[in-house]
Amino acid sequence: MNILVTGGAGYIGSHTCLELLRRGHDITVVDSLVNAQREAVKRVQQLAGREFPFYQADVRDEEALETVFAVGRFDCVIHFAGLKAVGESVGIPLRYYDNNLNSTITLCRVMQRHGVKRLIFSSSATVYKPGVPMPADESSELGCTNPYGWTKFMCEQILRDLVVADPDWSVVLLRYFNPIGADPSGRIGEDPTGIPNNLLPFVAQTALGRHKELHVFGNDYQTHDGTGVRDYIHVSDLADGHVAAIDYAMNHTGCEAINLGTGIGYSVLDIVHAFERVNGVKVPYVISPRRPGDVDAVFASPDKARRLLGWEARRSLDDMCRDSWHWQSMNPQGYGR
Numbered sequence: 001m002n003i004l005v006t007g008g009a010g011y012i013g014s015h016t017c018l019e020l021l022r023r024g025h026d027i028t029v030v031d032s033l034v035n036a037q038r039e040a041v042k043r044v045q046q047l048a049g050r051e052f053p054f055y056q057a058d059v060r061d062e063e064a065l066e067t068v069f070a071v072g073r074f075d076c077v078i079h080f081a082g083l084k085a086v087g088e089s090v091g092i093p094l095r096y097y098d099n100n101l102n103s104t105i106t107l108c109r110v111m112q113r114h115g116v117k118r119l120i121f122s123s124s125a126t127v128y129k130p131g132v133p134m135p136a137d138e139s140s141e142l143g144c145t146n147p148y149g150w151t152k153f154m155c156e157q158i159l160r161d162l163v164v165a166d167p168d169w170s171v172v173l174l175r176y177f178n179p180i181g182a183d184p185s186g187r188i189g190e191d192p193t194g195i196p197n198n199l200l201p202f203v204a205q206t207a208l209g210r211h212k213e214l215h216v217f218g219n220d221y222q223t224h225d226g227t228g229v230r231d232y233i234h235v236s237d238l239a240d241g242h243v244a245a246i247d248y249a250m251n252h253t254g255c256e257a258i259n260l261g262t263g264i265g266y267s268v269l270d271i272v273h274a275f276e277r278v279n280g281v282k283v284p285y286v287i288s289p290r291r292p293g294d295v296d297a298v299f300a301s302p303d304k305a306r307r308l309l310g311w312e313a314r315r316s317l318d319d320m321c322r323d324s325w326h327w328q329s330m331n332p333q334g335y336g337r
């Protein structure tokens with residue numbers, strides 16, 4: 001199949017591109033590189049042993065997208081392109097709404113014009129209303145607490161409306177839980193700018209000695225050891241989930257929201273201890289105050305993904321910790337800037 005991947009130079013996009021190439025699909029990538037390096041694209045090409053077209057363009061740029069669609073005849077589009085920093089979205093909401101909504105609307109308009117009506121959309125577990133009973137399933141109540149979350153919520157609604165208006169469309173809204181890990185080659189991985197907000201990059205950089213210690217945000221949550229529990233999923237399992245979603249979209253019309261998680265919750269301290277054990281490194285930490293907005297536990301019901309996509313996560317927490325460390329220790333400066 002011929003797949004257009006927006007945001008394909010980013011963390012999840014690069015791993016998904018690699019998996020698509022390994023399975024023999026053709027791909028084209030569009031990425032503005034607002035939060036990625038061209039080096040990631042090169043490394044995917046090296047790992048797969050295949051070239052593919054790469055356009056450095058903003059998905060909101062309709063003319064640029066027209067050029068891409070004029071050249072390729074796509075069976076399906078995966079739309080990863082988006083800004084994703086929760087804290088930043090609170091400070092600069094207009095940039096988030098503009099980027100994430102207008103990229104999705106522009107992309108769909110161009111797809112429609114070219115008769116391409118299969119779309120896999122990157123949504124997030126953040127669309128679930130804080131405090132809903134866990135595990136969250138796709139019918140759990142929705143509601144967000146920050147502009148980033150609302151952009152995902154609104155894009156989901158836009159896409160549902162699009163399918164109502166034109167039932168030929170097939171849209172899969174994939175709600176990711178907490179992606180971590182990297183391709184076992186250690187050649188591609190997550191490369192956050194500045195000091196990481198997310199747990200795993202911070203843990204890995206602390207093990208490297210880049211930070212004195214990890215701040216564990218709160219140890220008085222209602223969880224087995226008091227620290228926050230999340231559903232961490234290996235990024236290569238997520239990549240497999242996208243391949244399964246494409247197969248589904250090829251054979252069905254309509255709009256489905258589907259969780260991509262493992263269904264297992266690990267605490268911050270579970271992660272720290274597994275990371276130390278698997279990699280033989282030390283991760284010094286201190287207990288710090290809770291981070292505003294955090295909740296006790298978030299984990300998925302993975303049943304719908306199993307039922308509709310025939311997909312489930314296969315990689316273990318040890319795999320995730322080992323592969324995160326392999327990437328970070330082989331690339332202490334990420335892709336290099």
Ligand code: NAD
Nearest residue numbers: 007010011012032033034035036058059081082084122124
């Ligand atoms: P990422 O920042 O590594 O990748 C996103 C890519 O999109 C980047 O390469 C960036 O340069 C590109 N991009 C952004 N806006 C663009 C635009 N207007 N035009 C063209 N390119 C643009 O992030 P990621 O972790 O790979 O996430 C991919 C998608 O999954 C995002 O939509 C994100 O919101 C969503 N998501 C991520 C997580 C997570 O924890 N990583 C969780 C849930 C959902």
Ligand code: UFG
Nearest residue numbers: 124125126197198199202215216217228229230268291294
């Ligand atoms: N944590 C720490 N110290 C740190 C960083 C994180 O203790 O330095 C804790 C958090 O308090 C939380 C857990 O580690 O309990 C995971 O935190 P992350 O920031 O890695 O992930 P979140 O679950 O808070 O958020 C992630 C994505 C969001 C997305 C959300 C969806 O970053 O974009 O999952 O559930 F919206």
